[in-house]
Amino acid sequence: MTRTFEIVRIFALKDLRIALTYRLSFALGLVSAFFSMLTFFFITRVVGHSASVGTPSHYFRFLVVGVVTANILRVAVVAASSSARNDQLEGTLEILGTQPISPIALALGWSALPVIEAILEGALMLVLAVPLGFTGFTPDWISVLLVLAISTAVFLSIGFIGAAFVLAIQQGAGITGLALTVMALAGGTLFPTSVLPGSAHILTVLSPLTYTLRAMRGAMLAGQSPAHLLSGDLGIVLIYAVISIAVASAALSASFRFARAKGRLSRF
Amino acid sequence: MRSFAGKTILAGADLEVPPGTLAVLEGPNGAGKTTMLRIFATLVRPSGGEARVDGYDVVHGGARVRERIGAAFVNERSLYWRLSGRENLRLFARTRGLSRQAARAQVDALLEELELVEIASKWAADLSAGQRQRLIIARAGLGEPSCMLIDEPLRGLDENGIQTMLCFLAAQARRGGAVLVVAPKLDELRAYADVLYRLREGVVLPWSEHDGQSDDEDRFERSGTEQPDELPLGAGR
Numbered sequence: 001m002t003r004t005f006e007i008v009r010i011f012a013l014k015d016l017r018i019a020l021t022y023r024l025s026f027a028l029g030l031v032s033a034f035f036s037m038l039t040f041f042f043i044t045r046v047v048g049h050s051a052s053v054g055t056p057s058h059y060f061r062f063l064v065v066g067v068v069t070a071n072i073l074r075v076a077v078v079a080a081s082s083s084a085r086n087d088q089l090e091g092t093l094e095i096l097g098t099q100p101i102s103p104i105a106l107a108l109g110w111s112a113l114p115v116i117e118a119i120l121e122g123a124l125m126l127v128l129a130v131p132l133g134f135t136g137f138t139p140d141w142i143s144v145l146l147v148l149a150i151s152t153a154v155f156l157s158i159g160f161i162g163a164a165f166v167l168a169i170q171q172g173a174g175i176t177g178l179a180l181t182v183m184a185l186a187g188g189t190l191f192p193t194s195v196l197p198g199s200a201h202i203l204t205v206l207s208p209l210t211y212t213l214r215a216m217r218g219a220m221l222a223g224q225s226p227a228h229l230l231s232g233d234l235g236i237v238l239i240y241a242v243i244s245i246a247v248a249s250a251a252l253s254a255s256f257r258f259a260r261a262k263g264r265l266s267r268f
Numbered sequence: 269m270r271s272f273a274g275k276t277i278l279a280g281a282d283l284e285v286p287p288g289t290l291a292v293l294e295g296p297n298g299a300g301k302t303t304m305l306r307i308f309a310t311l312v313r314p315s316g317g318e319a320r321v322d323g324y325d326v327v328h329g330g331a332r333v334r335e336r337i338g339a340a341f342v343n344e345r346s347l348y349w350r351l352s353g354r355e356n357l358r359l360f361a362r363t364r365g366l367s368r369q370a371a372r373a374q375v376d377a378l379l380e381e382l383e384l385v386e387i388a389s390k391w392a393a394d395l396s397a398g399q400r401q402r403l404i405i406a407r408a409g410l411g412e413p414s415c416m417l418i419d420e421p422l423r424g425l426d427e428n429g430i431q432t433m434l435c436f437l438a439a440q441a442r443r444g445g446a447v448l449v450v451a452p453k454l455d456e457l458r459a460y461a462d463v464l465y466r467l468r469e470g471v472v473l474p475w476s477e478h479d480g481q482s483d484d485e486d487r488f489e490r491s492g493t494e495q496p497d498e499l500p501l502g503a504g505r
Contacts, residue, residue: 003365010362014348014355021350091345095407098309099363100335260330263303263312266341 004105011109012116015083019113029117033125040067041132052195057133061221063190064129068122069216070189072148073209075118076111076155077176081162083110088170088268097265103252107160115152143219143226143234150237151212157244164248164255170268183209208240276315278304280471285448285463287414290441292457293450294475295467301450302341304467305417308448309339321415335365338413342420344400349393353384353403356392357410364411371410378406381439383432397424402433409440416440416447422455434460 019026044060053059084107087093096106126134158176165172186193186200187209196204204210215233218224230238259265277300285291295301306312307319310330318325324332347356354375361371379385382402387395392403401424408416421437422430438460441447450467451457454475458464464475 007363010359014351014359017355018348018350090349091343092348094311094341094343095339095346095360096363097311098334098337098339099360100331100365101363102331260310261313263306265311266306 004102004108007101007105008108008112011106012112015113019117029121030124033121034128036067037064037125037128037132040064041129052192057136060129060133061137062192062217064126064134065217065220066189066213068125069148069151069213070184070187070209071125072115072118072122073151073155073212074180074184075114076152077159077162077180079111079114080107080156080159081166081172081176083114084163084166085170088166091268093167093268094266097256097260103256104160104249107163107248107252108156110163111156111159115156119148137221138223139220140223140225143224143229144216146226147212147215147219147229147234147237150234150241151208151216153241154208154212154237154244157241157248160248161244161251164251167252167255168258168264170264183207186210188213208237208244211236211240276470278307278314278317278470280469281317281467283448283465283472285415285446287446288441288444289462290437290447290449290460291463291465292454292461292475293448293465293467293472294454294457295450295452297452299467300470301452301467302419305339305341305419305448305450308333308415308417309337310334336414337417338408338410338415339417340405340408340419340421342423344397344404346404347392347400350391352389352391353395353399354379354388356403357407360407361410366411374410374412378409381432381436382406383428398426398429401425402429405433405436409436412443412445414445416445418447418449420451421449422451422457430456 040063041060044056044063047053047059049056053062084093087096087110101109158179162172162176165175182203184190186196186203187207188204189209193204193210211233215224215229215237218229218233226234229235256265281300281304283291283293283304293301293304303312307314307326308321310326310333313327320326321333322336324336326333348359351359357375357378358371361375362368366374376385379388382405384399384402384406387399392400395403401421405418405421408418416437418437421433425433434456437447437449441462449457449461454461454464465472466475467473
């Protein structure tokens with residue numbers, strides 16, 4: 001376990017060093033976060049009077065929590081497959097394949113910095129949202145962190161399965177992207193799931209994003225305690241976490257075995 | 269043995285490199301030299317036969333094998349281009365499990381040994397092909413592996429770089445490691461190798477003086493140049 005954390009730290013620092021050589025894109029990301037928040041604010045002014053979403057203020061809070069959480073989880077899903085593909089295209093995957101690193105440590109290392117960046121960007125978006133009306137509630141911050149930790153584990157695992165496809169067949173980012181779009185549609189990121197037609201209900205029930213967003217909104221906007229959340233939506237996310245971590249670990253190991261058998265670690 | 273797309277290569281390959289030996293395997297392009305290295309490096313699984321590193325099977329003991337090897341392939345893209353030479357080496361020293369202090373010390377020693385100190389702070393992207401080649405091979409020496417697998421180490425190097433590289437490879441063998449180098453031509457490697465092999469049609473054969481002489485004669489005949497008085501003959505240091 002210590003070795004895994006060490007590998008994650010080493011790769012996060014490596015990615016940070018490389019990211020710091022692109023300072024402009026980092027600054028542009030911050031500016032973009034500000035304008036996104038402003039856009040959401042004006043959208044809530046337009047659509048925030050329906051019965052489903054309540055007042056504009058209610059909808060703004062609903063939207064901010066949904067978008068910030070979904071954005072962090074989107075990064076958790078795409079980070080590993082995107083970094084794996086980068087290493088494939090840049091030619092560094094082959095040498096990584098000769099290093100004494102476990103597949104799960106490598107995948108965590110690939111994801112670490114992007115997820116940390118997304119969390120920081122999310123925190124910044126919340127701060128930017130305060131003067132626009134993101135106030136009037138008392139979050140349970142322990143619950144917020146717990147929801148974030150468990151849901152990140154679920155979505156990282158989904159991303160690792162995508163990375164496994166990249167390693168085995170040099171593609172897979174599209175698969176995770178599609179899964180994510182469907183989850184975002186059915187999970188209630190931008191609107192309540194109650195407005196979806198009955199035929200989409202099955203997707204809502206199956207999507208871990210549904211339970212994650214409900215738990216996050218409960219923790220953030222209603223100040224629900226960890227015990228309360230774990231007995232409901234967060235408990236379901238936890239079950240997803242146990243299953244998805246096991247599946248992702250097996251998929252990554254199998255993909256490395258397959259790539260070695262076929263000699264694909266040297267290909268792109 | 270390795271099969272792909274209906275073709276089998278290395279079907280008769282039998283090779284052993286004892287500790288403390290610098291072995292050079294020469295063979296024409298496409299003979300399967302790099303594939304053999306990739307098999308030892310666990311990047312490609314053999315379709316048949318057996319390959320072991322320090323007694324560990326490359327298929328069933330892959331993780332153990334990776335702890336014991338240092339590999340360098342002809343692929344200058346295997347460096348992180350927006351990290352400096354030193355940062356690249358430190359990164360891989362840490363992935364090999366070296367502590368921060370040990371990584372620092374070993375990277376400095378390798379940079380010194382391969383005469384890379386002056387360019388160590390430059391991005392890998394800004395290095396010449398020869399400098400990158402030396403950096404990639406320095407990386408293979410991290411963690412003092414018991415087996416080094418080196419693909420065409422002299423490619424792209426100037427005269428001085430070739431001498432530095434040959435001394436480095438010989439020193440790695442003297443340290444007690446098994447060093448397997450593959451190359452399409454023996455050239456200067458011949459004078460530094462402890463043992464020479466040639467790969468022909470999937471079979472590893474001991475290299476003999478006759479092989480070199482006929483190769484050289486052929487080469488001089490083809491180019492129409494005069495054969496020099498002395499050819500660098502003799503295997504072993």
